[in-house]
Amino acid sequence: MFQLLVVAVVLGAVAAVSVHQSTREFRDVAGQRMIAVAENLASTPIVRDRFADPFAAQLLAPDVDRAVALSGANVAEIATPAGLVTVSSDPSRNGRRLDLTHSTAIHGRAWFGDLDVDGVHGLAGQVPINDANGVVLAVVSVSQRYPSPWQLLSGAGERLLVYLGLGAALGLLASWLLSRRIKRQTRGLEIADIAGLAEHRDALLHSIGEGVVAVNNDGVITVVNDSAQLLLDVAADAVGRQVDAVGLDPTVAEFLSSGGDDRDVVIVTRTRVLALNRRAASSQGRGIGTVTTMRDSTELASMQGQLSSHKSVTDTLRAQTHEFANQLHTISGLVQLGEYDSVHHFVGDLTRRRAELNDAVTRHVADPAVAALLIAKTSLAAESGVALSITPDSRLSALHPALATDVITLLGNLIDNAVDVSEGSAAARVTVHLDDADGMLLSVTDSGPGVPQRLREQIFARGVTSKPDVPGGRGIGLALVRLVSVQLGGTVHVADAPLGGACFTVRLPPARLAGAVATGRPDRA
Structure with a gap:
């Protein structure tokens, strides 16, 4: 009409x-x-x-x-x-x-x-x-x-009337053909039906808990629902703009705009751990872009980090059990041989070395949980041929249990990463420095190959590692370090160590630590 x-x-x-x-x-x-x-x-x-x-x-x-x-x-x-x-x-x-x-x-x-x-x-x-x-x-x-x-x-002539009649006939025919084409393309739906479907789709997209982001072939965002806006910290006006022009985390922007094959990845931003699932979208056999769904896995990643720390302690205890079993076998053999003086000297030597290790840690670290972690990591590093030591000027007071858990996650992941890269090096050594005089400073230095300049930002992102012997890279430990640091209001960065290798430093502000102790839990963003 x-x-x-x-x-x-x-x-x-x-x-x-x-x-x-x-x-x-x-x-x-x-x-x-x-x-x-x-x-x-x-x-x-x-x-x-x-x-x-x-x-x-x-x-x-x-x-x-x-x-x-x-x-x-x-x-x-x-x-x-x-x-x-x-x-x-x-x-x-x-x-x-x-x-x-x-x-x-x-x-x-x-x-x-x-x-x-x-x-x-x-x-x-x-x-x-x-x-x-x-x-x-x-x-x-x-x-x-x-x-x-x-x-x-x-009076204008019969031709004009003929032209007007012909124009009317052509207009009617074109209107009829256009109507048929629109009906075919809309599958017989009227305008009200199409509007209803669009409103229904928008309501569904914005009500689901998972984030949804659609990007066309030109890298322009076409859909971003409420959950995605919250997870990615973008505004609703991101629709219609280029992916790299809405302030997304560089790693997320690169993933959304890369297109290509279907992929499932875990990306760690500065504040969240996101599980992303990307699928290609097509219409009538022609590719029109990609649709990416995302879930917030921050809490799951934190639990994974804590489990990794517990597993590390378990591995340490297993290694110590193996060490103690060897020592008990040695004592048993000496007793059977009647070498009681040798037994006395052997046990005394073991006791002295254990006391020296415990004293070297507890003299600088007053928190029992962190001290236990460092003692266990020292023994585990020794099993790998790596010497782990604490700097003489390190100081750490007793922490609230909730804050101690986060510090253990930070130190455990940094030490594990440092031991892995230092193993087999010429001077296999890992040095830990702790200071809580003004906020908290955690520093772990290794004797590995160091971190290339191009990877110093990416190494804290998804699945990136500087270890050449890990195919595809793990990178989840360092990602968790940055995540926990940001949640505590702090920062983490990597630089070259003075004697070679890499030096990872975490700085936590005193105000956030005071808030964490006062509330009985970490004061996270």
């Missing part, structure tokens, strides 16, 4: 233009013709001689009737300069007034223009009858009514 309305408006506009042009042509042509008829009537000798005769209406009637018959005009008449009609082809107008308001004929010049005669709008031509001195004695007026619009269209 709208297309039919458009066709009707176009045809109406064409008709209006045609009527306007025909009206202008009629006015120009008929106006000159009316002047010519009026001049011919005014120049007739009998008219010039008898126009002022008291019986002029009867004497000149044949002449004005002849002028009307020959010119196709409707009314021809003669009037005084004051506008009083003395002779007219319509006898009923004799003695009536002729409108000479806009005419220049009373000033001695021919004129044509619009004129209403007895309520009929027409086109009039008027010329003066002058004496020998140029004084206007009378005015001859010949008028013809304007034709109707239909007459004007007919």
Whole structure:
């Protein structure tokens, strides 16, 4: 119906233009013709001689009737300069007034223009009858009514009507074809149905708990639901903008814009651990972009980090059990041989070394949980041929249990990473520095190959590692270190160690630590 309305408006506009042009042509042509008829009537000798005769209406009637018959005009008449009609082809107008308001004929010049005669709008031509001195004695007026619009269209020629009819037929056919195509593409759905489906889709997308982000082939975001806005910390106006122009984490932006095959990855941003699932989207066999769903796995990753720490302690205990079993076998053998003095010296030596290790840790670390972790990690590192030590100026007071758990996660992952990269190096050594004088400073230095400059930001992201012997890289430990650090309001960075290797440093502000102890839990963002 709208297309039919458009066709009707176009045809109406064409008709209006045609009527306007025909009206202008009629006015120009008929106006000159009316002047010519009026001049011919005014120049007739009998008219010039008898126009002022008291019986002029009867004497000149044949002449004005002849002028009307020959010119196709409707009314021809003669009037005084004051506008009083003395002779007219319509006898009923004799003695009536002729409108000479806009005419220049009373000033001695021919004129044509619009004129209403007895309520009929027409086109009039008027010329003066002058004496020998140029004084206007009378005015001859010949008028013809304007034709109707239909007459004007007919007068424009049969071709115009044919063109208008052909245009109407083509417009109707095009509207019908367009309607069929739209119906086919919308599967027979009306506009209200399509609007309902769109609203239903939006309601579903924005109500589900998982984040959904759709990106087209040009890297422009087409859909981002409420959950995705929260997880990615972006506004609703991200729709319609490039992926790299909405302030996303660089790792997430790279994943969303990379396209390619379907993938499932875990990405660690500065504040969250996100599990992303990307799938290609297609319509009618043509790829239109990708759809990525995401879940917040931050708490799960934190639990994984804690489990990893517990597993590390378990491995340490297992290694110590193996070590103690060997030592017990040695003592048993010495007893069987009767070497009691050797047993005494062997046990004393073991006791002294254990006491030295415990004292070396507890002298600098007052928190029992952190101290136990460092003692266990020292023994486990020794099993791998790596010497783990604490700097002499390290200091760490007793911590709240909730905060101690996070510190264990930070230290455990950093030490495990340092031991892995230091194993097999020339001077296999890991050094730990602790300081809680102003906030908290945790520093772990290794003797490994170091971290290349290009990886120093990426190494804290998804599955990135500097260890060449780990295919595909793990990287979850360092990602958890950054995540926990940010949640505690701190920072983590990596630099080159003075004697080679890498130095990972975590700084936690005192205000956030005080809040964590006061509330009995870490004051996380």
